[in-house]
């Protein structure tokens with residue numbers, strides 16, 4: 001896959017119109033994945049702890065739900081997403097905000113250096129090799145004392161992965177099971193290695209059964 005390419009735009013072509021219903025509905029196969037969705041977004045904002053005027057980049061904006069919270073802070077906010085369908089919904093909801101075309105491995109140059117990089121429910125679209133390259137590139141974009149804060153699906157370890165797959169099979173949540181097998185949900189120790197190899201101080205804590213909060217601090 002070339003750096004300009006992304007693998008999952010077709011998924012969001014189908015899902016964009018229903019996406020907000022899925023995340024807020026508290027029903028269906030994805031209910032546990034999105035459990036506490038609004039608190040998860042707010043924890044990402046709170047974890048940034050940046051002063052007014054800071055420059056914050058959001059990657060994988062989707063329908064703009066985290067963006068809306070970022071824009072309430074006194075920060076200069078930039079947003080990118082590779083899916084035209086998701087960008088279009090975000091821009092309808094946030095008419096004064098432009099979501100640029102871009103992705104983890106292709107951040108528009110004009111955005112420049114930033115103090116914070118955030119993302120929710122998006123990093124698992126990259127293979128672990130791509131995750132490592134992305135974190136190296138993003139660490140280079142961070143100003144001194146900058147921070148990366150991601151909330152995303154991951155397993156605590158191999159044992160947790162098997163237990164979750166088994167549970168989802170028993171729940172007959174076959175669409176979710178397919179996602180678990182075809183997207184790149186990684187394991188926390190792998191992410192720790194990736195962040196530390198890029199020179200970042202790593203921390204992780206679980207936010208629900210599927211989602212973890214990951215931070216990488218420059219210093």
Ligand SMILES: C[S@@+](CC[C@H](N)C(=O)[O-])C[C@H]1O[C@@H](n2cnc3c(N)ncnc32)[C@H](O)[C@@H]1O
Pocket residue numbers: 006007008009012023059060061062063064065066081082083086102103104105119120121122125126
């Ligand atoms: C599940 S949605 C999450 C949207 C939003 N961040 C939220 O928390 O509701 C995943 C988003 O990541 C975007 N995405 C997919 N692959 C990506 C990539 N390689 N880099 C950045 N974003 C990507 C999709 O277009 C989609 O908008």
